Amino acid sequence: MSAQVIELPVRQRGGAPELRPVIRGLIDRMASELGQYPGYEALPGGLAFDNRVGRTTVGFREVEPATIDGRKLCELAEVRTELQEDFQEFSGPILAHFNSMASLGAVLREPDTGRVVVYTRCPIYVGDDDVLGHYGLLLHAAAMAHDDQVIAGVCAGTGREVPEHLIRPIRGAGVPAPWGLEDFAAWAARLHQLRLPATASAESLMASLPWPADSGFPACGERSGILLLLDTRIPHPVLGSGLHCRLELPVAVEEAAGVELVNRLNLIERRSLAAGPGFGAWCPVPGAPRLAWVSFLPDMPKPPGLLDTLVAGMLLRAQRVGWMIRGGERWPQCT
Numbered sequence: 001m002s003a004q005v006i007e008l009p010v011r012q013r014g015g016a017p018e019l020r021p022v023i024r025g026l027i028d029r030m031a032s033e034l035g036q037y038p039g040y041e042a043l044p045g046g047l048a049f050d051n052r053v054g055r056t057t058v059g060f061r062e063v064e065p066a067t068i069d070g071r072k073l074c075e076l077a078e079v080r081t082e083l084q085e086d087f088q089e090f091s092g093p094i095l096a097h098f099n100s101m102a103s104l105g106a107v108l109r110e111p112d113t114g115r116v117v118v119y120t121r122c123p124i125y126v127g128d129d130d131v132l133g134h135y136g137l138l139l140h141a142a143a144m145a146h147d148d149q150v151i152a153g154v155c156a157g158t159g160r161e162v163p164e165h166l167i168r169p170i171r172g173a174g175v176p177a178p179w180g181l182e183d184f185a186a187w188a189a190r191l192h193q194l195r196l197p198a199t200a201s202a203e204s205l206m207a208s209l210p211w212p213a214d215s216g217f218p219a220c221g222e223r224s225g226i227l228l229l230l231d232t233r234i235p236h237p238v239l240g241s242g243l244h245c246r247l248e249l250p251v252a253v254e255e256a257a258g259v260e261l262v263n264r265l266n267l268i269e270r271r272s273l274a275a276g277p278g279f280g281a282w283c284p285v286p287g288a289p290r291l292a293w294v295s296f297l298p299d300m301p302k303p304p305g306l307l308d309t310l311v312a313g314m315l316l317r318a319q320r321v322g323w324m325i326r327g328g329e330r331w332p333q334c335t
Helices: 021-034 092-101 132-158 181-193 255-271 306-327
Strands: 002-004 041-043 046-050 054-068 071-083 106-109 116-125 198-200 204-209 226-231 242-248 281-284 291-298 330-332
Touching: 021 046, 021 054, 021 132, 054 116, 054 132, 071 132, 092 106, 092 132, 092 255, 092 281, 106 132, 106 255, 106 281, 116 132, 116 255, 132 291, 132 306, 181 198, 181 204, 181 306, 204 306, 226 306, 242 306, 255 281, 255 291, 255 306, 291 306
Parallel strands: none
Antiparallel strands: 002 330, 041 046, 046 054, 054 071, 071 116, 106 116, 198 204, 204 226, 226 242, 242 291, 281 291
16 A cells, blocks of 8 residues: 655744754754854754855754654754755756765755755654764764755866865875775675675675566666665765765666656655655766766764664665655555
């Protein structure tokens, strides 16, 4: 049985939102660094500041109680950067290709406001206390990286070089990445237990995930599954070294249809709380008739379990993208 995309109402209360102390702590930690940015403003349930491409707002809000896949949803965290007027006339194909440079959010045009924004969304469930620190780190990183992915997209789309002073360092030869063989091999072993083919090295994890045969799209090449890739060797044009994450679908799609589909997928993920953490974006694969979800986490000290949180989100997305494509806006039953 399937159900339409879940769009839950925000709790309407007078005065400032009543956030849990742990959520207030996440906001305070972000404010300790983001408070130095131009135009900084403390908001009820979040904060806002100006960057090189627009204004970023970070917010946490309560939602009406709901159970999704057997878990109780309690809050929604969002990072939204409304871009300056120079970016508001960009067409759908430009926005889609911008997302090939995605870091931790998606560039999209909001249907309700008509504005072009970079958007990151993270549903928070009862029992998520063990990963709230990870979500806080990723939301913080997203707030700082939204402008970097737009700058990378503009430069890639116009053929211009990224200004050198904006490029963060590339990891030097012999300098280890935060994640390595032990981390990737552990996940390869877990995937093997699920009877999924996976390989690990000191620099990467690669696996093949199930893909529905009735997706309605022709197969692309000899691959029959979704390619899951995590790789520390692929730098971001602006953010430098980090962890490149990718889910590449095994389908062949013409460019116009691919652009329309990835933009639709990003909008579905934006408004559906059942979509899971949204630290990335769907995009066309540059130079190939394929589609992928991509994310990039710049090098940083790794808290224990962060890779588990990232991979778990990718596995959830891989499981649900077939439903999004086939049903448009239909999901497994949520009560």
